[in-house]
Amino acid sequence: MTHSSFPVQLDRPSYPAAEAGRLVGLTASRVRRWLAGYGYSYGDAVRHQPPVLRRGETAGSYASFLDLVDLLFVKRFLDDGVSLQKVRRALDEAHEILGTTHFAKQAFFTDGSNIYLEVRDEGEAILELLSGGQWVIEPVIRQLATEIDFGSPEGLARRWFPLGRNRPIVLDPFVSFGAPTVVGRGVKTANVHDLFVAENEKVAAVRAWWDLTEGEVEAAVEFERRLAA
Numbered sequence: 001m002t003h004s005s006f007p008v009q010l011d012r013p014s015y016p017a018a019e020a021g022r023l024v025g026l027t028a029s030r031v032r033r034w035l036a037g038y039g040y041s042y043g044d045a046v047r048h049q050p051p052v053l054r055r056g057e058t059a060g061s062y063a064s065f066l067d068l069v070d071l072l073f074v075k076r077f078l079d080d081g082v083s084l085q086k087v088r089r090a091l092d093e094a095h096e097i098l099g100t101t102h103f104a105k106q107a108f109f110t111d112g113s114n115i116y117l118e119v120r121d122e123g124e125a126i127l128e129l130l131s132g133g134q135w136v137i138e139p140v141i142r143q144l145a146t147e148i149d150f151g152s153p154e155g156l157a158r159r160w161f162p163l164g165r166n167r168p169i170v171l172d173p174f175v176s177f178g179a180p181t182v183v184g185r186g187v188k189t190a191n192v193h194d195l196f197v198a199e200n201e202k203v204a205a206v207r208a209w210w211d212l213t214e215g216e217v218e219a220a221v222e223f224e225r226r227l228a229a
Contacts, residue, residue, distance in 0.1 A: 007173075007174075009065070009173040009174050009178075010064065010065050010066050010156060010157075010158075010173050011064045011065075011066055012064055012065075012173070013060075013062035013063070013064055014062070014063070014064060014065060014173065014177050014178045015062065015063040015064075015065075015067075015068055015178065016028075016061070016062060017029075017031040017032045017035070017061040017062070017063070018031075020063040020067070020068055020071060022227055023068065023072075023162070023171070023180070023227065024068065024071045024072045024075050025075055026071065026075055031061065031063065031071060032061040033049070033051070033052075034051060034052040034053060034071060034074065035051055035052075035053060035055065035060075035061055035063060035067060035071075036051055036060060036061055037049050037050045037051040052074060052084065052087065052088060052091075053067060053070045053071070053074070053091075053102075053103075054091065054095065054101035054102070055067060055101070064173075065157070065160075065171070065173035065178050066102050066104045066156060066157060068160070068171070068178075069102070069103070069104035069148060069157040069160060070102055070103045070104050072144070072160070073103035073104065073144065074087055074103065076143070076144060077115060080112045081112045081113070082112070082113070082114075082115060086115065086130060087115070089129075089130055090115040090117075090129040090130055091103060093129050093130060094117050094129065097117070097127070098117075102156060102157075104148070104150075104156050104157035105150075105154070105155055105156050105157070114128050114129070114130065114131065115128075115129045115130065116128055116129065117129055146161075146164050146165055147160060147161050147162060147164060147165070148160055148161075149161075158172075159171065159172045161183075162180065162223060163219060163222070163223055167219045168182055168183040168184070168215065168216050168219050169181070169182065169183065169189060169219050169220060169223045170182075170183045176188055180223060182210075182212060182216045182219070182220055185210070185211075185212060185216065187210050187212065187220075189220040189221075189223050189224050190224060191210075192206060192210060192212070192216075192217060192220035192221065192224075193220060193221050193224035193225070195209060195210070196217065196220075196221050203217050203218065
């Protein structure tokens with residue numbers, strides 16, 4: 001990224017592979033492969049499988065916030081039955097259409113068979129990727145749109161609400177280096193959970209220590225327990 005207004009926090013290496021995997025539901029080894037590619041033996045030759053993601057300033061197996069969101073998108077696509085090969089081709093096509101190197105730049109969706117890219121200049125139209133440019137109007141699944149804010153100057157993902165926008169947990173690269181925190185408080189969910197366990201799961205004690213509401217404590221504990229499941 002070279003645009004002078006681009007926030008460096010979005011593309012700063014912040015998440016080790018194990019932590020990125022924990023947050024999006026992948027193994028650390030898969031995160032490394034998707035971010036950096038990998039080599040493998042084929043007969044007497046050694047071949048290299050390229051990374052899945054087109055990356056910004058990050059390198060190696062550390063993920064930036066944008067990489068993290070990209071990993072989340074790819075994981076959700078695979079969960080919905082889209083092959084990794086098709087995800088690769090869709091990102092290549094999106095790059096040709098919009099010049100984006102990130103799934104995190106626009107709202108991408110899937111109906112289990114195809115990947116769609118919302119092109120805002122076309123109103124409500126959705127471009128069906130890998131279809132030769134066919135336009136569709138019918139609604140598609142927009143689950144990730146309820147979790148991601150696209151509010152940066154470059155139109156890239158700005159914040160991730162992993163439990164949805166109606167729950168007070170956020171990953172914001174401008175707060176606590178992108179660690180999961182309680183919205184508007186800056187308190188890490190891991191710290192809330194650790195104190196909750198130390199206080200024999202007494203919400204009142206955690207509320208008093210961090211000056212949080214009961215709902216904020218419960219959301220932080222729920223989020224950390226989901227990650228540990």
